[in-house]
Amino acid sequence: MIEAVRLQKHYGKTKAVDDLSFTVRPGRVTGFLGPNGAGKSTTMRMILGLDTPTGGDVTIDGKHYAQLSQPLRKVGALLDAKWVHPNRSARSHLKWLAVSNRIPVSRVKEVLEIVGLTEVAHKNAGGFSLGMSQRLGIAGALLGDPEVLLFDEPVNGLDPEGILWIRQFMHRLAEEGRTVFVSSHLLSEMAQTAQDLIVIGKGQLIAQTSTEQFIADATQDTVRVRSPHAAKLREILAAHATVTDDSVSGSLVVHGIPAQQIGELAAENQIVLHELSPQRGSLEEAFMQLTKESVEYHAH
Amino acid sequence: MTLLAVERIKLFSTRSPYWCSALALVLGVGLTAIIAASTDNGQLTLGVTQFGSSQLALSVVLVMAALAVTTEYRFSTIRATFLAVPNRTSALLAKTVVVAFIAGVLGEIIAFGSVGIAKVLSPASDLAINTSGEWRHVAGVGLLYGIGAILAIAVGILVRQTAGAVAILLVWNMLLEQLIGIIPKAGVKIQAWLPFMNANHFLQLGGDNAAEQAGAGIDFKLSQWGSLGYFAGVAVALLVVALIVAKRRDA
Amino acid sequence: MIEAIGLTKRYGRTVAVDDLSFTVQPGRVTGFLGPNGAGKSTTMRMILGLDRPTAGRVLIDGKPYTELNRPLQTVGALLDAKWVHPNRSARAHLRWLAKSNNLPGNRVDQVLEAVGLTQVAGKNAGGFSLGMSQRLGIAAALLGDPKVLLFDEPVNGLDPEGILWIRTFMQNLAAEGRTVLVSSHLLSEMAVTASELIVIGRGKLITQSSTQEFIDSATGNTVLVRSPQLFKLGPLLVDKGFTVRDGADGSFSVSGATSDQIGDIAAANGVVLHELSPQRGSLEEAFMQLTGDAVEYHAEIGK
Numbered sequence: 142m143i144e145a146v147r148l149q150k151h152y153g154k155t156k157a158v159d160d161l162s163f164t165v166r167p168g169r170v171t172g173f174l175g176p177n178g179a180g181k182s183t184t185m186r187m188i189l190g191l192d193t194p195t196g197g198d199v200t201i202d203g204k205h206y207a208q209l210s211q212p213l214r215k216v217g218a219l220l221d222a223k224w225v226h227p228n229r230s231a232r233s234h235l236k237w238l239a240v241s242n243r244i245p246v247s248r249v250k251e252v253l254e255i256v257g258l259t260e261v262a263h264k265n266a267g268g269f270s271l272g273m274s275q276r277l278g279i280a281g282a283l284l285g286d287p288e289v290l291l292f293d294e295p296v297n298g299l300d301p302e303g304i305l306w307i308r309q310f311m312h313r314l315a316e317e318g319r320t321v322f323v324s325s326h327l328l329s330e331m332a333q334t335a336q337d338l339i340v341i342g343k344g345q346l347i348a349q350t351s352t353e354q355f356i357a358d359a360t361q362d363t364v365r366v367r368s369p370h371a372a373k374l375r376e377i378l379a380a381h382a383t384v385t386d387d388s389v390s391g392s393l394v395v396h397g398i399p400a401q402q403i404g405e406l407a408a409e410n411q412i413v414l415h416e417l418s419p420q421r422g423s424l425e426e427a428f429m430q431l432t433k434e435s436v437e438y439h440a441h
Numbered sequence: 442m443t444l445l446a447v448e449r450i451k452l453f454s455t456r457s458p459y460w461c462s463a464l465a466l467v468l469g470v471g472l473t474a475i476i477a478a479s480t481d482n483g484q485l486t487l488g489v490t491q492f493g494s495s496q497l498a499l500s501v502v503l504v505m506a507a508l509a510v511t512t513e514y515r516f517s518t519i520r521a522t523f524l525a526v527p528n529r530t531s532a533l534l535a536k537t538v539v540v541a542f543i544a545g546v547l548g549e550i551i552a553f554g555s556v557g558i559a560k561v562l563s564p565a566s567d568l569a570i571n572t573s574g575e576w577r578h579v580a581g582v583g584l585l586y587g588i589g590a591i592l593a594i595a596v597g598i599l600v601r602q603t604a605g606a607v608a609i610l611l612v613w614n615m616l617l618e619q620l621i622g623i624i625p626k627a628g629v630k631i632q633a634w635l636p637f638m639n640a641n642h643f644l645q646l647g648g649d650n651a652a653e654q655a656g657a658g659i660d661f662k663l664s665q666w667g668s669l670g671y672f673a674g675v676a677v678a679l680l681v682v683a684l685i686v687a688k689r690r691d692a
Numbered sequence: 693m694i695e696a697i698g699l700t701k702r703y704g705r706t707v708a709v710d711d712l713s714f715t716v717q718p719g720r721v722t723g724f725l726g727p728n729g730a731g732k733s734t735t736m737r738m739i740l741g742l743d744r745p746t747a748g749r750v751l752i753d754g755k756p757y758t759e760l761n762r763p764l765q766t767v768g769a770l771l772d773a774k775w776v777h778p779n780r781s782a783r784a785h786l787r788w789l790a791k792s793n794n795l796p797g798n799r800v801d802q803v804l805e806a807v808g809l810t811q812v813a814g815k816n817a818g819g820f821s822l823g824m825s826q827r828l829g830i831a832a833a834l835l836g837d838p839k840v841l842l843f844d845e846p847v848n849g850l851d852p853e854g855i856l857w858i859r860t861f862m863q864n865l866a867a868e869g870r871t872v873l874v875s876s877h878l879l880s881e882m883a884v885t886a887s888e889l890i891v892i893g894r895g896k897l898i899t900q901s902s903t904q905e906f907i908d909s910a911t912g913n914t915v916l917v918r919s920p921q922l923f924k925l926g927p928l929l930v931d932k933g934f935t936v937r938d939g940a941d942g943s944f945s946v947s948g949a950t951s952d953q954i955g956d957i958a959a960a961n962g963v964v965l966h967e968l969s970p971q972r973g974s975l976e977e978a979f980m981q982l983t984g985d986a987v988e989y990h991a992e993i994g995k
Contacts, residue, residue, distance in 0.1 A: 176853055177821065177851040177854075186691070190523070191692040193691060206527055207527035209527065213525055221517065223516075224518055224520050224521045225516065225518060226451075226516050226518050228457070229455050230454065233450060236450055237447050237450040237451050238521070240446050240447050240450060241443065241444065241447040241522075241525040242525060243443060270728075272728060281521070300877045301725070301727060301877055301879050302727055302980070304879070305976060326851045326854075327855070327878060328852050329883075329884065330878065330880055332880075367951075400967050401918075401967075404964055404968075405964055408963075408964040411959070412959070414955040414958070414959065414965055416951045416970060417955075417967055417969070418968065428852055429853070432852075
């Protein structure tokens with residue numbers, strides 16, 4: 142479990158992180174979202190003891206990162222895949238990490254196997270593609286078989302197979318009861334990956350909730366209806382709800398009443414339905430809605 | 442011990458320490474070889490054999506030690522290091538110990554290697570190491586390298602950038618301390634308290650060719666071992682400052 | 693329009709692109725997909741005349757890139773946002789590009805405005821974030837007001853607002869009648885961006901079709917049905933030969949039938965429907981199914 146309590150980080154007058162409190166629970170994948178400059182990286186760095194908070198506190202299972210005697214056995218982190226010496230081989234990189242936390246060196250071979258880098262283990266990390274560096278970073282995070290995992294933009298540079306692999310992998314880690322905390326800008330990807338969300342903007346907490354709840358709260362549910370008797374149905378529904386036409390698919394988009402009620406109205410009036418699908422808003426819509434004010438840099 | 446093993450793996454899993462060591466060896470021993478080859482057989486003295494090691498090769502070792510830290514900052518592996526070992530002081534101390542030890546060993550190899558090559562090229566010269574002063578002059582090179590490495594690591598931690606750290610170390614060692622001697626009257630007095638001047642003082646052989654040696658003409662207030670202690674004191678003080686800064690600074 | 697005809701590229705014994713033919717039509721966003729090492733980048737580079745095909749050819753509006761009189765006014769490309777001198781200002785970077793193709797100087801300000809970089813135009817590109825560099829790259833691609841646009845992983849490094857912006861931007865370019873070809877690994881993003889897809893694997897064409905057809909053809913379609921009278925509807929559907937499975941919280945999952953057919957049956961028998969949603973597979977599922985044996989990741993990293 143990761144707990145931030147009134148966490149603050151100020152650089153001169155700039156408040157990068159401002160009075161931020163949240164809890165990341167075990168057994169779930171928790172997404173960490175926010176526009177550029179929202180303070181995500183700074184927060185992750187404070188969790189890991191790389192940056193010192195100006196105020197407040199962040200702990201991992203009640204302890205500061207710096208108090209962990211063998212931190213890699215407790216916390217695995219992938220913040221930047223390029224934090225590797227380019228002239229050092231993948232194996233050597235993992236080896237010194239393992240030795241530093243008294244992790245048996247045999248584990249290096251195992252994690253290389255898990256991420257599929259066994260064949261290139263002896264090559265210098267400097268020649269790796271972004272996707273391979275990313276896999277090496279993940280291998281490093283897994284080395285100590287940690288209970289808490291932090292990933293910053295893990296799918297960066299991965300191809301579709303790699304993206305699917307890491308998503309399923311994170312789900313598995315969470316199912317095993319671990320705490321998985323992932324930051325990403327790819328909302329359509331996060332919608333499939335994270336069960337819980339922590340959303341920040343301008344260094345402050347915007348929301349901490351389940352992904353489903355987050356979307357439901359910020360977007361309006363609509364129902365897509367197709368019928369051979371569209372005109373008649375439109376008339377009936379207009380008395381209860383807002384109805385708009387979707388000219389591309391020729392269906393009606395209904396706001397304001399649930400699908401169930403539409404179905405009953407149709408049945409009462411003996412109208413044939415060809416489709417009656419409740420439409421959920423997307424994570425992207427919800428995110429844009431809630432972070433509108435905290436985006437630093439707008440395009441036209 | 443674990444942390445020392447970590448730093449050993451890190452140091453020897455990249456190529457730059459090998460290159461720097463090879464370069465230091467070639468420069469240190471090579472210069473002696475050139476001098477020996479161009480000096481009449483029988484005229485070579487022990488004091489001359491250590492020009493290469495105590496001046497030229499020392500600079501390379503300083504650069505190597507600084508690189509051991511600055512490349513970690515350059516490639517952000519310092520963050521990976523601090524993630525693995527959040528106790529930054531012990532992580533950096535372990536690095537200092539490993540690098541200083543290797544620098545010391547390298548110093549001994551270069552120093553005795555220089556004497557060896559001089560003996561081969563100028564067999565008639567008296568290059569025997571007998572007195573304690575002669576032993577200090579040759580074997581002391583390793584101590585100098587070790588302490589120099591500590592100082593270079595401290596500079597590396599403080600400056601973080603390779604170019605800056607290397608420039609500071611080279612200008613300081615090879616130019617600044619010499620140039621201060623130009624200041625009338627006071628210059629020589631100041632020089633008596635400059636770290637690298639004291640380092641040279643420690644190595645001074647005394648005897649006939651004392652005037653040719655680096656640091657000659659300065660009225661040192663300390664004994665030769667006192668000078669070494671002073672050099673070490675400066676290096677350690679700088680390292681303490683660097684460790685405190687590294688601990689407080691965001692990684 | 694971009695046309696590839698029998699396009700082939702060999703590096704020694706390795707065949708990077710193998711007899712590849714496809715057409716990218718104007719007026720829509722076409723996604724260019726494939727696993728790592730499928731030959732996407734090589735193909736993009738051949739379209740732009742950076743690499744020479746071993747065999748076959750690729751034409752832009754009927755001509756090879758190298759024969760275009762004013763290439764920047766025909767094709768705009770964003771291959772790597774970092775191809776900018778870090779100490780040159782954004783405006784200066786665009787000015788020399790404009791000059792090289794005899795484009796009017798005021799076009800520079802227009803494209804800066806279009807991508808939202810006007811306020812930082814005087815700053816050095818080296819200080820730009822990846823998102824801003826990406827916008828600058830797009831500004832450069834737009835300089836010559838080209839009919840054909842190529843983007844390689846355009847959302848790389850962008851934040852959610854930037855991703856939304858560029859998606860809308862590409863769709864607007866297509867709506868203006870331009871040809872837009874986008875390569876990306878982010879399938880969930882491509883599913884909402886591209887209406888047409890070209891999928892390659894091991895240098896060969898796997899399929900070219902609309903995004904919807906691609907998904908439908910590869911994933912089995914089911915319809916989710918909810919009704920207070922499922923006990924009545926279920927047997928009716930089974931009688932028609934459809935497969936009915938119990939779904940989550942009291943729903944049915946019907947395969948073999950379209951939602952239209954189910955709706956008609958329900959209405960004919962007076963069954964009230966609470967939901968009737970066609971379930972579509974994801975682009976990712978479809979992609980994994982179709983490229984399954986074309987993935988050479990493990991072999992690829994072994995190189």
